[in-house]
Every structure is written in C-alpha cells, then in structure tokens.
Amino acid sequence: MGGIRDASITLAHGSGGRAMHELIERLIVPAFDNPWLGSLEDQARIGLAGLLARGDRLAFTTDSYVVSPLFFAGGDIGTLAVCGTVNDLAVAGAQPLYLSCGLVIEEGLPTHELERVLASMAEQARAAGVVVVTGDTKVVQRGAADRLFVNTSGLGVVPAGVDIAATRARPGDVVLVNGPLGDHAVAILLARNELDLHATVASDCQPLHGLVQAMLAACADLHCVRDATRGGVATVLNELAVSSCVGVRVHESALPVRDEVRGACEILGLDVLYMANEGKLVAVVPRTHADAVLAAMRAHPAGAGAAVIGEIVAEPAGSVLLDTLFGGQRVVDMLVGEQLPRIC
Template structure:
C-alpha cells in the first residue's frame, strides 16, 4: 500500500481528478484505496467479486440497499458525512436482520474542495466501517464544476446476508406486540441545527450517528422473532410507526411519558415549533416484538452501548387500523400522522 500514498500533490480538487486519467488514479489510490485498505478494493477492478459459497455461510438471503447523503454542513457535533454514509447504509441492512458485509462508495465532489477535507471524510468512513465490521470494496469518483454541487455528496450501497429463519418486515406487526426504541430521539436533528448556527444552545448535543448492526445481532440473540424493525431517520419515529401501522393493518398506541427525549432536544423543539417524534435520528431503531420476549429483549439491549437507554414505549392494538395514537402526559390522546413535507432539509 505504501507505493499508493503521497502521489497526490494537489491541495484542492480540480476537474482533472474526475477526468479518468492519471490525476484521477492518484486521487483514488492516495485518498480512497489508502484509507479503505482491503484486498477487494486494492485490485482496482470495475467491480468487487466474492465467492457465493462464502456469502452463503452467513445465511440464505441477500439484503441489498443504497442511499445518498447530502447533509449540510459536512461536519457536525457527533459525526460527519462520511460516518453518516457508512452508518446509514449499514443500518438499512441491519433492519432486515442482515449481517452487513460490503459497501460501495460513490463520491460527487465539487471543484475546489480541499483534499484534506476529503481525506478526513474517508478516514471517518473507514473508522465506522471497522466498527461495523464491513469493508468498502468498490466505488466511483465524479468531479463537477464549482457551483454545480455543494462541496461533497456521497452515495453508498451495501449488501448483507440475512440468517436463516429471520423474517423482519413492516407487514408483520401483530396485536399485543411491544414497541421498543433503543434510546433518546431527536439528537441528530438538533445537532445539525447547532452546526448550522440556527440554534444558540449552551448544551452539548451531539448526533447519535452510528452503526447498529451489532445491537441488532444482540437483539436477535435475545428474541429470534422480531416482527418489525426500522431505523428512524428522515421523518423520525412517527413516520416509522405509521409505516408499520399501515403496512400491517393495525393500530399502535404509544405513551408520551415513556418516550426518551433529552431535555435539551425537547427545549429546542419548543423554541422552534418542532416535534421530536418527527426529528431525524441516525442511530435509533424502532422494533415491534412479541410481548412474551419484550422484557428479555429490553434487558439485552440495555447491556449494549447502543441500547443502554432503550425503552418500551407502547403496544400494538387492533383498532383503529392504520393509525398511531399518542397518550399524552396530561392523560389525553392525539393522532400522530405521517410527516407531511420536510421539517429540516438536508439532514442526512
């Protein structure tokens, strides 16, 4: 690998770095191959190839997902666009119960971006990839003219393997299921507001950005029949619960007093007229599980670093089908609708 580094002499990205020639090769080798450092990527083929027999050792179905990241700013309390890109794709795979294995990385870079910024992002991606137990094995680099993008956009796709017998789907909610969240809601949304200097808070609120594959493996070890699971990103927990209720034809009742929200996040929402139930998260999942294993699962989650603040916040009932109802702290009830529009643009 040493012969690949220190080839890039430029301080900023120029159009030549996307032109397919030597400048582009130097950028890829010096920044991306050096950072991600694995045999599949180092071959620098147009694709990564893996033996099917090796994949089949992990399960009997392939999970595949892709997502794009345009967060503004690139760096924020608790994370950055690189950590977000890896965590988000790993988490999308994990929500099916899959073991995430391999990611691709597509970079759309604006002319003039500092090379050191790109190195910092790549290093962050590799740090989270190592934490999540995945490899970034293939990718693509495009450079656009100054003003044609906003610094850096990233697309990541990922594949993972679903273990035999695991069947997690938004259509599997059943009456009596417990609703579990793995921790405080809304941290990411408020962290982005702070980073944009749109909110003058004295408190230190950091994004919850992080991979959840290990937590999901722990959860499956405690309850092998998780019915529904999804990470609460754009649209927040309220949107996820509405998706479950509509897909399964059930109602979901949640208790406001049981929902974990930091005082700082709640205060920010009150000032800005936002609802923490709709704020984006980047390290939070919502699971619907049979009541018989809810307490055992909760205890297992709380022993994991990503689930130490997990809570049971509600239950699935029969009627009114397709509706989410919040029991307020004052004893009343209100319907929690699907998010309409966008509370905060470019949140991820």
C-alpha cells in the same frame, strides 16, 4: 495515506486522466486498504461460498447522503454514510459485509476535507466489520453540488429463520426504541449555528447490527425493526401501521428525550417524534418476549437508553395515536413537508 499534490479538488480529478488516477490511487484506495478495492477493477468479485455459509438470503440496499454541514458533533458525512447503510441492512436482521462508495465532489473542495471524510468512513467501516470493496468518483463544476455528496450501497446476508418485516406487527405486540430521540437533528441544527443555545448535543450516529443481533438472541421472532432516520419515529410507526393493517398507541410520557433536545423542540415548535435520528431503531416484538428484548438492548452499548414507548392495537388500523402528557390523545400522522432540510 500518500496524499495528492493539489490543495483542492479540480475538474481534472474527475476527467479520467492522470489527476483522477492519482486521487484514486493515492487517496481513496489507501484509505480503505483491501484487496478488492486495491485491484482497481470495475467491480468487486465476492465468493458465493462465504455468503452461503452465513445465511440463505442476500440483503442489498443503497442510500445517498447530502448532509449540510459536512462535519458536526458526533460525526460527519462519511460516518453517516457507513452507519446509515449498515443500519439499513441491520434492521432486516442481516450481517452487513460489503459496501460501495460513490463520491460526487464539487470543484474546489479542500483536499484535506475529503481526506478527513475518507478517514471517517474507513474508521467506521473497520469498527462495523464491513469492507468498502468498490466505488466511483465524479467531480462537478462549482455550484453544481454542495461540496460533497456520498452514495453507499451495502450487501449483507440474512441468517436462515430470521423474518423481520413491516407486515408482521400484531395487536398486543410491544413497541421499543433503543435510546433518546432527536439527537442527530439537533446536532445538525447546532452545527449550522441556527440555534442560539449553549448546549452540546452530538449526533447519535452509530452502527446497529450488533444491537439487532443481541435482540435476536433474546427473541428469534422479532416482528418489525426499522431505523428512524428522516421523518423520525412517527414516520416509521405510520409505515408499520399501514403495512401491517394495525394501530399503534404511543405514550408521550415514555418517550426518551434529552433535556437539550426537548428544549430545542419547544423553542422551535418542532415535534421530537418527527426528528431525524441516525442511531435509533424502532422494534415491534411479541409481548411475551418484550422484557427479555428490553434487557438485551440495555445490556448493549447501542441500546443503553432503551425504553418501551407503546403497543400495537387492532384499531384504528393504519393509524398512530399518542397519549399526551395532558391526558388527551392525538393522531400522529405521516410528516407533511419537511421539518429540517438536508439532514442526512
């Protein structure tokens, strides 16, 4: 990157004048380096023929990222933005292709921090096989934002025959996750210095579309797939239970959790089922294909810690029940309030 002269972002970088053009042309465009963005048009023009060759439906999503702090073990707000949007497309069975990037920058943000975030986004986009083709930049006064907010929208294509939906869970189906839960939330807590723990926990932030494609190769009829971000696995399971009018039974003994994360939850009185993840999905698959899907997940780097955590039952419809370690059973309701603010 050629870089810009200013050591920090000023209001002039959002004014529409010379400073803003310097920011875009010397910092943002070189970071992503592709002809769509480089043309500096107000939109990206994408040929339909290439999209139609990949599938018969478009998947489109958008999300905004306001994590605090911006940088943490395992990633930063840029990594989070790319992976989060890619994963929202991936859980529909879509092949993610194109992203937009909207930046809301607080006056005074050090330029080197913005460069670092852009570099993370570019690196993660290349690794995920997606292209940032359009975007927008706004600068707000000091105190009007918390350093940097990022919005990313994503476009992907769903192959013909793939029908993954929250309404498709059926009694007898098996519930799987692709690895340890709660890593991202604890990584953020540690980055905030809110835990007096001598532990290293990195965020699980990672793209999941390759994993989902491997799962589809093992079972073309995946019923439900969701990424378990804010609200964690508990929220995802409650949403699936309500949408499909079924019950979900989860076994606490089967939940994959790192010792460091379990310890943090015990100290703070938090429930790992509600902890945010940024590289974990919940899948509901037909029991006849559960072993094949589990094997496919464990053979993929993003699913090495995959586990069966429960099953779909007929009753009580719309509810999630947990078989506890103590031999009892409790209702796992939708999260009320928030366990941790500004987590993603």
